[in-house]
Every structure is written in structure tokens, then in C-alpha cells.
Amino acid sequence: MSIIEVRELIKRYDGRAAVDGVSFSVEQGEIFGILGQNGAGKTTTVECVEGLREPDGGSVRVLGRDPHDPELRQALGVQLQESELPEKITVQEAMELYSSFYRAPADWRELLDTLGLAEKRDTQYRRLSGGQKQRLSIALALVGDPEVAVLDELTTGLDPQARRDVWDLIEGIRSSGVTILLVTHFMEEAERLCDRLALIDAGRVVAIDSPAGLVSRVDDERRIRFRPSAPLDDALLTALPEVTSVTRSGRQVVVAGTGNVLHAVTSVLARNQIVAAELRVEQTTLDDAFVALTGKEFQ
Amino acid sequence: MTALTKLTLTETKLFFREPVGVFFVLIFPALLLVILGSIPSFRQPNPDLGGARVINLYAPIVIAMSIAMLALSGLPQLLATYREKGILRRMAVTPVRPIMVLTAQLVMCAVMSVATTAVVLAIGRIAFDVELPRQIAAYAVAYLLSVVASLAIGLLIAALAPSGKGAGAIGSVLFFPVLLGAGLWLPRDLMPVWGRRISDFTPLGAGVQSLQDAAGGAWPQLLHVAVMLSWTIGAGALAVRFFRWE
Numbered sequence: 315m316s317i318i319e320v321r322e323l324i325k326r327y328d329g330r331a332a333v334d335g336v337s338f339s340v341e342q343g344e345i346f347g348i349l350g351q352n353g354a355g356k357t358t359t360v361e362c363v364e365g366l367r368e369p370d371g372g373s374v375r376v377l378g379r380d381p382h383d384p385e386l387r388q389a390l391g392v393q394l395q396e397s398e399l400p401e402k403i404t405v406q407e408a409m410e411l412y413s414s415f416y417r418a419p420a421d422w423r424e425l426l427d428t429l430g431l432a433e434k435r436d437t438q439y440r441r442l443s444g445g446q447k448q449r450l451s452i453a454l455a456l457v458g459d460p461e462v463a464v465l466d467e468l469t470t471g472l473d474p475q476a477r478r479d480v481w482d483l484i485e486g487i488r489s490s491g492v493t494i495l496l497v498t499h500f501m502e503e504a505e506r507l508c509d510r511l512a513l514i515d516a517g518r519v520v521a522i523d524s525p526a527g528l529v530s531r532v533d534d535e536r537r538i539r540f541r542p543s544a545p546l547d548d549a550l551l552t553a554l555p556e557v558t559s560v561t562r563s564g565r566q567v568v569v570a571g572t573g574n575v576l577h578a579v580t581s582v583l584a585r586n587q588i589v590a591a592e593l594r595v596e597q598t599t600l601d602d603a604f605v606a607l608t609g610k611e612f613q
Numbered sequence: 614m615t616a617l618t619k620l621t622l623t624e625t626k627l628f629f630r631e632p633v634g635v636f637f638v639l640i641f642p643a644l645l646l647v648i649l650g651s652i653p654s655f656r657q658p659n660p661d662l663g664g665a666r667v668i669n670l671y672a673p674i675v676i677a678m679s680i681a682m683l684a685l686s687g688l689p690q691l692l693a694t695y696r697e698k699g700i701l702r703r704m705a706v707t708p709v710r711p712i713m714v715l716t717a718q719l720v721m722c723a724v725m726s727v728a729t730t731a732v733v734l735a736i737g738r739i740a741f742d743v744e745l746p747r748q749i750a751a752y753a754v755a756y757l758l759s760v761v762a763s764l765a766i767g768l769l770i771a772a773l774a775p776s777g778k779g780a781g782a783i784g785s786v787l788f789f790p791v792l793l794g795a796g797l798w799l800p801r802d803l804m805p806v807w808g809r810r811i812s813d814f815t816p817l818g819a820g821v822q823s824l825q826d827a828a829g830g831a832w833p834q835l836l837h838v839a840v841m842l843s844w845t846i847g848a849g850a851l852a853v854r855f856f857r858w859e
Contacts (some may be wrong), residue, residue: 364706365705365706366702366705366706366859387706387708388708390706392706392707394699394702394703394706396699397698397699397700397702397703398700399698399700399703400695400700402627402631403623407623407626410619410623411619411620411623412707414615414616414619415616415707415709416707416708417708454703458707458708
């Protein structure tokens with residue numbers, strides 16, 4: 315049984331479909347990412363999973379239950395994109411309060427330790443930095459010791475170090491058996507954390523695959539850049555069957571090609587006693603895959 | 614500890630961290646009674662009032678004012694702020710329902726209001742010789758009806774206000790006519806007949822008269838009970854109809 319099962323989900327606002335037939339399923343112990351640009355329908359989709367919104371069509375099941383089932387909320391941890399706490403509540407009071415909502419909560423002290431908030435226990439919410447607020451919001455999502463966690467824009471507003479710490483934390487939580495649904499518009503995060511990704515554009519799923527799988531779908535061409543040590547006749551390269559194009563950018567030569575293009579190019583250069591300085595092979599990234607699959611520039 | 618107890622305790626702690634709120638809800642009513650009581654003529658029997666004293670009229674008015682502070686100003690502002698900041702929405706994805714937050718708030722308001730009322734009655738009795746209510750049961754009923762009617766109006770404000778600041782503004786605008794009706798600037802017994810007639814139909818005008826009647830040993834008049842219940846049902850129904858958690 316899938317932990318989260320979304321089928322043909324439709325949600326309209328003022329007649330316009332924000333989510334237009336989204337389907338995916340998340341398996342036990344998986345980190346499943348929903349990747350897309352702002353306004354693509356990511357948050358609306360997970361809000362239907364969280365029971366905050368009523369779908370206009372399709373079905374959503376979490377742990378085999380309806381998202382409105384009160385029993386489900388004992389097992390579901392949620393981090394919302396934009397939600398605050400009362401200004402003058404302290405970190406400890408917030409953790410104790412949210413702990414009291416669950417039958418079998420996690421140890422909030424441990425959570426604060428892991429999230430580096432232990433020293434902020436007595437600090438009021440309004441005095442926390444953006445990153446600290448974000449970490450507290452993650453702690454609150456996990457305080458019920460959930461089986462499933464839905465995290466929306468997890469690392470927004472964190473500095474690079476804090477971001478990496480949170481990623482480590484999420485991997486730790488997954489290894490303890492929690493299934494995670496992660497909403498992100500951040501490629502590096504998706505690539506680093508997610509086992510599988512649903513690429514969403516304009517309310518529809520464009521592709522579902524592992525990050526490497528998505529990349530390999532568009533990975534039919536690679537590019538080689540180098541600076542030749544001696545003048546180089548382009549015809550030497552264009553004559554190769556693996557090469558599709560040769561362009562120059564300043565003193566650099568950029569060769570695009572398929573298959574074993576790297577080996578073919580370096581062999582030709584060696585035969586002509588030309589050294590390829592500053593040689594770089596450019597791999598297709600998730601960004602490239604996104605652009606290729608949606609036809610849009612990622613921001 | 615149950616979630617509701619924990620929520621109520623936490624909300625109470627937060628209440629005590631707002632010095633302005635604490636002053637107006639807990640201290641100001643008692644202070645106002647002391648100030649009015651220190652005016653010598655207010656302590657003398659007044660022939661215009663058939664020998665009654667002004668200070669006696671003011672005890673229920675001050676209590677009505679404290680109810681209005683909590684119900685029309687404090688409660689809606691807090692709830693609308695919680696909604697604006699997504700605090701209620703955050704609560705909605707936990708096993709606790711947002712209505713628990715509301716319940717915790719109402720419990721806290723009720724406790725604060727009872728405390729303030731007890732202090733005002735005690736100061737009146739000890740410092741200014743204002744007799745304690747003769748009909749305790751009738752007084753409790755009058756008080757309860759006043760509180761419930763005011764809270765219903767407060768919830769309606771919270772339902773309609775676009776933001777915490779908006780709720781504060783609506784509350785302050787309503788505060789004056791409501792307390793004018795309750796007799797804060799001119800007690801009902803000194804009002805012209807037409808003024809008292811209008812006051813009869815305001816929630817706290819009816820409330821103050823019922824408290825005053827009960828203090829003198831009589832049960833509230835049917836008209837006033839009906840007025841307070843109508844406000845409760847009317848405002849309450851509209852609040853339920855328009856309340857949004859997000």
C-alpha cells in the first residue's frame with residue numbers, strides 16, 4: 315500500500331484550475347519531492363494532502379485514510395510555508411504546547427538539540443532569526459513523532475550552512491522510517507534529498523522519476539569546452555560522426571555531441587599534437603532536465 | 614495535561630506578557646471605581662436619584678466596561694491576529710481543531726472577567742460601602758447574559774475583520790456606543806426617558822440595568838433578558854456564518 319495516494323487531483327480557484335489532474339503515489343520510507351516553479355500548483359497539491367483544502371475532483375488518501383480523518387493527524391507532521399506563532403511565546407512553550415496535541419509525542423528536547431535550538435529554549439518567537447523560526451517550524455512538524463511528514467519549502471530563508479544541516483536532519487528522519495513529502499523549488503535540495511520527484515508545471519505532472527532518471531531523459535547531448543594549445547581547424551572536429559556542433563566562445567572551443575564524443579575529440583586532438591587546456595565536460599543537470607521537460611527557464 | 618488545559622494556560626501566560634492588556638482588563642476597572650468613589654458628591658445620597666448614590670450606579674457600569682474591554686477589544690483582536698498570522702491554520706493540521714483555541718480564549722476571558730468583577734465588588738464594598746448584590750443568583754444570571762452577549766459580538770468582529778489591526782479598529786469604534794448605552798458617561802438613571810429607552814436595547818444597557826436590579830434584590834426584567842439573548846443569538850449566528858479560520 316502506498317503511504318500517500320493522489321489520483322487525478324483537481325483544484326480550481328475562480329474557475330481556473332490551479333491543480334489540473336495531478337496523480338502520484340509515495341511509498342513507505344521514501345523522500346518524494348514535488349518540484350516546480352512558484353505558482354505551478356505545488357502548495358495547493360500538498361494542502362489537499364494535508365486536509366486544508368477540499369479538492370474539486372480526484373481523490374487523496376494518506377495512510378489509507380481521508381485527509382480529514384482526525385486520526386490521521388496523529389500520524390501526520392506538517393510544515394506550512396507561511397505560518398507564524400504568537401509573538402511572545404517561547405520556544406519551549408511552543409514545543410510543550412504542540413506536544414500536548416499528540417498521544418505519543420517525540421521528545422521535544424531532543425528535537426531542539428538536533429535542530430540547534432537548545433540554547434533558544436527561553437527565547438520568545440519574535441526574537442528568533444528567520445532561520446531559527448524556520449527550524450522551530452520543522453521541530454513543530456516533527457514533535458508528534460509522525461509516520462508521514464509534509465514539508466513545504468523547507469529551507470527557504472536559511473543560510474547555506476543551516477540548509478545543509480537541515481538536509482542532514484531530514485535524511486536522519488527518513489532513516490528512522492518516516493515517509494517524507496517535500497515541496498521545493500530548489501534544484502539542489504531536490505537532487506540531494508529526493509528518491510523520486512514529480513515535476514509539476516501549470517498544475518500538471520510533467521514527469522515522475524528519480525533525479526538521475528529525469529536527467530537521463532534529456533541527457534542525449536553533452537558539451538565539451540577547452541582551450542586548444544595551437545590553432546585548430548573546426549573541420550577536424552565536425553568531420554567526427556559523434557560531433558553535432560562546434561562553436562567558439564573567445565579562445566574557447568565548445569563541442570557538442572552524443573555518445574562517446576569525449577573520446578573521439580581527445581583522440582583527434584592528440585593525433586594533431588594539440589593539447590586541450592582547461593578541458594571541461596558539462597553534464598546535464600536537473601535544471602537542464604527541467605527546461606527540456608517543461609520548455610521553461612527555471613528561476 | 615489535555616490539549617485544552619495546555620492551550621488555556623499558554624494563552625493565559627501570553628495574556629500576562631501584554632502589559633497594556635493587563636492594565637486595561639485587570640487594573641483599569643478597579644482604578645476607575647476608586648477614582649469615581651473619591652469624588653465626594655458621588656458618595657452622597659442624590660435627591661435626583663431618589664436618595665441613591667452615584668457610586669452605587671457605577672459599580673455595574675464599571676463591570677460592564679471591563680466585559681466590553683475583553684469581549685469587544687481583546688478577544689477579536691487576538692483571534693483576527695491569529696488568523697492573519699496563520700496560527701489557526703497551523704493548528705488545523707494538528708490533531709487539535711482551531712475551535713479549541715477559541716474555547717481556550719473564551720475560558721480565559723471568562724476567568725479574567727470574573728476576577729475583575731470580584732475585585733470591583735470587593736473595592737465597592739470595602740472602600741465605598743456599596744452593598745454586595747442582594748440576589749446573588751439573579752446577579753450571576755445578569756452577569757452571564759451580559760458576558761455571553763458581548764462575547765458573541767466580539768466573535769462577530771473577529772469574523773468580519775480583515776486583520777488583527779482591523780479588528781482592533783472595529784472594536785474601538787463599537788466600544789463607545791456600547792458603553793454610552795451602558796451609562797459610562799451618564800448613568801441610565803440620569804438619562805432622559807428617550808435615552809434610557811435606546812439604552813434598553815443595547816447589550817450592555819440591558820446588562821447594567823439587570824445587574825443593578827439584581828444588586829437591589831430583583832430579578833432582571835424580561836425586556837432586558839430578551840435584549841441580551843437577542844444580541845447573543847443574532848451576533849452569534851452571524852459570527853458562525855462568517856467566521857474563517859484562514
